[in-house]
Amino acid sequence: xxxxxxxxxxxxxxxxxxxxxxxxxxxxxxxxxxxxxxxxxxxxxxxxxxxxxxxxxxxxxxx
Amino acid sequence: xxxxxxxxxxxxxxxxxxxxxxxxxxxxxxxxxxxxxxxxxxxxxxxxxxxxxxxxxxxxxxxxxxxxxxxxxxxxxxxxxxxxxxxxxxxxxxxxxxxxxxxxxxxxxxxxxxxxxxxxxxxxxxxxxxxxxxxxxxxxxxxxxxxxxxx
Numbered sequence: 001x002x003x004x005x006x007x008x009x010x011x012x013x014x015x016x017x018x019x020x021x022x023x024x025x026x027x028x029x030x031x032x033x034x035x036x037x038x039x040x041x042x043x044x045x046x047x048x049x050x051x052x053x054x055x056x057x058x059x060x061x062x063x
Numbered sequence: 064x065x066x067x068x069x070x071x072x073x074x075x076x077x078x079x080x081x082x083x084x085x086x087x088x089x090x091x092x093x094x095x096x097x098x099x100x101x102x103x104x105x106x107x108x109x110x111x112x113x114x115x116x117x118x119x120x121x122x123x124x125x126x127x128x129x130x131x132x133x134x135x136x137x138x139x140x141x142x143x144x145x146x147x148x149x150x151x152x153x154x155x156x157x158x159x160x161x162x163x164x165x166x167x168x169x170x171x172x173x174x175x176x177x178x179x180x181x182x183x184x185x186x187x188x189x190x191x192x193x194x195x196x197x198x199x200x201x202x203x204x205x206x207x208x209x210x211x212x213x214x
Contacts, residue, residue, distance in 0.1 A: 016212070026123065028207060029120050029123075031210055037210070038125075
């Protein structure tokens with residue numbers, strides 16, 4: 001699964017730590033998702049999409 | 064409770080367990096260390112729930128779950144195989160099956176004697192800890208626990 005978290009994070013000028021705090025996860029989790037090493041749960045994926053104010057399929061794409 | 068306080072508490076519990084073990088041996092009473100160990104483990108589990116400055120999320124829980132499951136999957140097979148072997152020794156005598164050779168009976172009585180299964184069980188219990196750590200490291204690496212990235 002691919003994602004555009006890094007792009008959206010850059011657009012908002014957010015650090016991984018800041019995003020992690022907003023989503024109540026660890027910085028390593030954000031890093032692992034961005035690198036594609038970990039696929040988040042549906043709940044976390046929706047939280048991320050809601051945080052950036054976009055539909056979930058805008059951030060996550062299945063391939 | 065702070066995380067450091069928790070680690071301090073774990074250390075104190077460990078020292079108390081060593082003390083209880085010594086008392087248990089000197090009084091020839093296994094119940095002291097058995098009850099003490101269960102209570103100590105319970106205290107550690109309860110106090111871990113009270114740690115406030117630790118951030119655990121779904122990824123770290125997944126790593127713990129996967130490592131625990133894999134450890135159990137490997138361990139129960141080995142442990143069951145060893146137990147089956149012990150059962151063979153245990154059942155062969157009452158069934159009247161002659162032993163291929165006699166077991167040595169010249170164990171010194173003034174030294175601790177745990178029996179073959181006891182020693183093997185203790186070795187396996189040590190191995191389970193290392194096995195869990197190995198699986199924990201494997202899954203932590205797989206899910207990017209120690210990765211670094213440019214911000």
